[in-house]
Amino acid sequence: MKNLAKYIVTRLLLTIPMVFILLSIVFIVLRVMPGDPVSSLLGGHAPEHVIEQKREALGLNRPLAVQYVNYLWQICRLDFGESMVFKQRVSKAILEKLPATVELTLCGMLITLFLGVFLGAYAADKRRTARDYGIRLYGIVVYCIPVYWMGLMLQLIFGIWLDILPIAGRTGPRVFASTFEKTGFYILDTILIRDFSALLDILQHLILPSVTLGLVLSGIFVRLTRTNMLDVLRADYIVAAEARGIRHRVIVYKHALKNAFIPILTMMGLQFALLMAGAVLTETTFSWPGMGRLLLERIYLRDYPTIQGIIIVIALFVALVSLVVDIIYAIIDPRVRY
Amino acid sequence: MEIEHLSVHFPINIGTVRAVDDVNWELRQGEVMGLVGESGCGKSTLGFSILRLLRPPGKIVQGRILYKGRDIVRMPEREILELRGKRIAMIFQDPLTSLNPLFRIDQHFIETLLAHEKGLTRKDAYRRAEEMLESLGISPEKLTEYPHQLSGGMRQRIMIGLGLILGPDLLIADEPTTALDVIVEAQFLDLLADLQKRYHLTIILITHNLGNVAQLADRITVMYGGSIAEVGEAGDIFENPLHPYTQGLLASIPNIKLDQPKLKTMPGSPPDLVDPPQGCVFHPRCPHAMEVCRVKKPGLVKRNGRLISCWLYG
Ligand SMILES: Nc1ncnc2c1ncn2[C@@H]1O[C@H](COP(=O)(O)OP(=O)(O)O)[C@@H](O)[C@H]1O
Ligand SMILES: [Mg+2]
Numbered sequence: 079m080k081n082l083a084k085y086i087v088t089r090l091l092l093t094i095p096m097v098f099i100l101l102s103i104v105f106i107v108l109r110v111m112p113g114d115p116v117s118s119l120l121g122g123h124a125p126e127h128v129i130e131q132k133r134e135a136l137g138l139n140r141p142l143a144v145q146y147v148n149y150l151w152q153i154c155r156l157d158f159g160e161s162m163v164f165k166q167r168v169s170k171a172i173l174e175k176l177p178a179t180v181e182l183t184l185c186g187m188l189i190t191l192f193l194g195v196f197l198g199a200y201a202a203d204k205r206r207t208a209r210d211y212g213i214r215l216y217g218i219v220v221y222c223i224p225v226y227w228m229g230l231m232l233q234l235i236f237g238i239w240l241d242i243l244p245i246a247g248r249t250g251p252r253v254f255a256s257t258f259e260k261t262g263f264y265i266l267d268t269i270l271i272r273d274f275s276a277l278l279d280i281l282q283h284l285i286l287p288s289v290t291l292g293l294v295l296s297g298i299f300v301r302l303t304r305t306n307m308l309d310v311l312r313a314d315y316i317v318a319a320e321a322r323g324i325r326h327r328v329i330v331y332k333h334a335l336k337n338a339f340i341p342i343l344t345m346m347g348l349q350f351a352l353l354m355a356g357a358v359l360t361e362t363t364f365s366w367p368g369m370g371r372l373l374l375e376r377i378y379l380r381d382y383p384t385i386q387g388i389i390i391v392i393a394l395f396v397a398l399v400s401l402v403v404d405i406i407y408a409i410i411d412p413r414v415r416y
Numbered sequence: 417m418e419i420e421h422l423s424v425h426f427p428i429n430i431g432t433v434r435a436v437d438d439v440n441w442e443l444r445q446g447e448v449m450g451l452v453g454e455s456g457c458g459k460s461t462l463g464f465s466i467l468r469l470l471r472p473p474g475k476i477v478q479g480r481i482l483y484k485g486r487d488i489v490r491m492p493e494r495e496i497l498e499l500r501g502k503r504i505a506m507i508f509q510d511p512l513t514s515l516n517p518l519f520r521i522d523q524h525f526i527e528t529l530l531a532h533e534k535g536l537t538r539k540d541a542y543r544r545a546e547e548m549l550e551s552l553g554i555s556p557e558k559l560t561e562y563p564h565q566l567s568g569g570m571r572q573r574i575m576i577g578l579g580l581i582l583g584p585d586l587l588i589a590d591e592p593t594t595a596l597d598v599i600v601e602a603q604f605l606d607l608l609a610d611l612q613k614r615y616h617l618t619i620i621l622i623t624h625n626l627g628n629v630a631q632l633a634d635r636i637t638v639m640y641g642g643s644i645a646e647v648g649e650a651g652d653i654f655e656n657p658l659h660p661y662t663q664g665l666l667a668s669i670p671n672i673k674l675d676q677p678k679l680k681t682m683p684g685s686p687p688d689l690v691d692p693p694q695g696c697v698f699h700p701r702c703p704h705a706m707e708v709c710r711v712k713k714p715g716l717v718k719r720n721g722r723l724i725s726c727w728l729y730g
Contacts, residue, residue, distance in 0.1 A: 312471075313513060314508055314510055314513040314514045315513060315514055315515055315516040315517075317469060317471070317508070318506075318507075318508060318514040318515070318575070318578075319516065320469055320500065321467055321469055321500055321501065321505070321506040321508075322500060322501035322505075322528045322531070322578060322579075322582075323497045323498065323499070323500035323501035323502060323528075323531055323532060323582075324501075324527060324528070324531050325497065325531065328527075328531075333516050333519075336518050337516070337517070337518060410518065411517075411518060412517075412518065412520075412562040412564070413517060413562070413564050
């Protein structure tokens with residue numbers, strides 16, 4: 079346990095240089111890109127001296143190196159600064175949108191995991207049957223489908239044709255914003271105030287975006303689970319368990335799956351960044367008011383501090399998930415020592 | 417237990433492996449039967465067939481396996497599940513890999529007990545596991561450990577405990593000591609002999625090590641190329657092997673007591689079971705091969721109180 083704590087601290091310390099490298103890249107790319115916050119503020123036709131004035135006010139006229147060091151120093155004090163386009167603290171803008179993204183990505187991840195792992199395990203158990211081929215085909219197809227196309231199709235089918243699910247936003251018109259004052263995580267908030275009709279509304283809105291996200295990534299997990307399960311099902315302890323008269327289903331879904339799950343977990347940690355990327359696209363498709371949409375919006379406006387802030391938060395979130403994954407790994411596998 | 421005309425095939429892309437070919441075999445209650453032969457001759461396949469545990473693509477293509485009058489080959493799945501572990505137990509070559517690495521030892525025992533004995537509480541199951549470990553000379557504290565924390569010999573004893581926890585009457589041990597070092601191996605064989613008396617077990621001891629069977633077996637079955645070459649009392653077989661293959665096998669083991677001038681190795685290699693030789697499978701390596709051996713497969717005949725499949729004996 080002491081080792082685990084030490085491991086966690088080490089991992090957390092290691093994320094600091096990672097974030098700084100990422101941040102430096104973003105900082106440079108943003109400034110190399112054509113356009114800046116001033117032109118989005120004033121439009122293309124403002125007089126020269128007005129533009130200069132604004133640049134000075136935002137500190138953009140100073141040498142790049144000075145801007146960079148100033149920004150790093152600011153981040154070291156855990157200050158994300160002020161938006162360059164709106165009168166708004168960056169931290170406030172992000173905190174407003176963070177819960178929506180966390181809710182979406184965690185639900186997407188759960189769907190991916192359940193769907194991918196279950197289908198993969200089932201396919202491995204029924205290998206070389208029609209069902210196995212069907213599931214493998216599914217895995218390849220969903221892997222190839224772009225997120226936004228999948229989103230549009232689901233919107234079309236469930237939102238328009240069948241008309242059973244909402245296709246945009248986090249809530250319907252009847253749910254009031256004051257419902258969500260506690261945490262900003264809508265599911266949590268509605269449960270805290272025991273407003274179950276609002277909870278139902280929230281969940282209905284969550285279904286299509288998270289299913290879109292979950293379906294697209296489940297393909298990887300179908301394949302990974304199936305391959306691992308085939309290996310594990312050949313292991314001696316599987317035959318040994320069969321020889322003791324343990325039921326087949328227990329062997330496949332308890333003995334084999336638990337073993338096959340270890341590499342799947344590792345993959346989960348690695349794929350989480352991909353999931354975040356998918357979330358940006360999903361949020362756009364479903365008008366989901368999360369960090370992904372905020373990021374896209376602010377990239378158009380070249381709002382440097384907000385973009386940088388969002389990148390930091392996403393990077394920390396990815397690092398956190400991969401740490402949690404590692405801890406779960408250690409709990410499942412008694413052989414792991416840190 | 418009786419086996420009649422059992423054939424097991426593995427269809428693979430280059431043809432069909434005839435791993436067990438028309439085998440007739442009989443086990444007596446309470447005996448230790450040594451099953452020997454070079455590796456690849458079908459010993460494990462025969463053992464696995466008895467529990468219907470053949471890995472795909474293996475399939476029993478003909479024959480019957482009669483256990484207490486019931487045919488295992490045609491038994492419904494539900495009944496075979498009950499047979500496995502409860503009536504017939506099996507332990508394997510590699511104790512390192514025969515235990516699930518993610519489960520504690522007690523979880524293995526409890527799961528096995530609860531799968532077969534409805535209404536048993538976890539607590540009672542744990543108690544039973546403790547008793548079993550004690551009777552094997554293992555400290556019950558090992559129950560809370562994971563497989564990787566135990567030594568090879570310990571794990572093989574745990575495997576035997578798992579095999580015996582439900583009180584089976586037949587134990588199939590497939591090369592149980594191959595992965596163990598010599599001292600642990602000797603201890604394990606002693607334990608096996610002791611357990612056999614205590615629980616009145618019938619044991620099939622599969623091995624390619626003739627020393628093991630010499631120590632334990634009442635009778636010996638020699639297999640070659642998917643068929644049975646010779647079956648007899650252990651002492652008889654060692655003193656007077658009749659089948660040319662058995663003779664070759666015995667001549668090839670080092671013996672420190674007899675001052676053997678040189679070890680004889682058998683010429684040739686085991687047969688290709690996809691395309692086995694015509695007639696007797698052993699004839700290409702047999703020093704006494706005759707015309708008839710090349711064309712017709714010999715049946716098992718009784719000779720001097722043993723069964724033998726060789727044209728030298730009619
Ligand atoms: N899963 C399998 N697929 C194809 N052939 C197999 C398989 N298992 C065993 N065999 C073949 O069956 C024959 C007998 O194997 P086995 O019973 O393991 O021999 P032994 O236990 O005597 O060493 C061998 O020729 C082997 O190649
Ligand atoms: Mg074998």
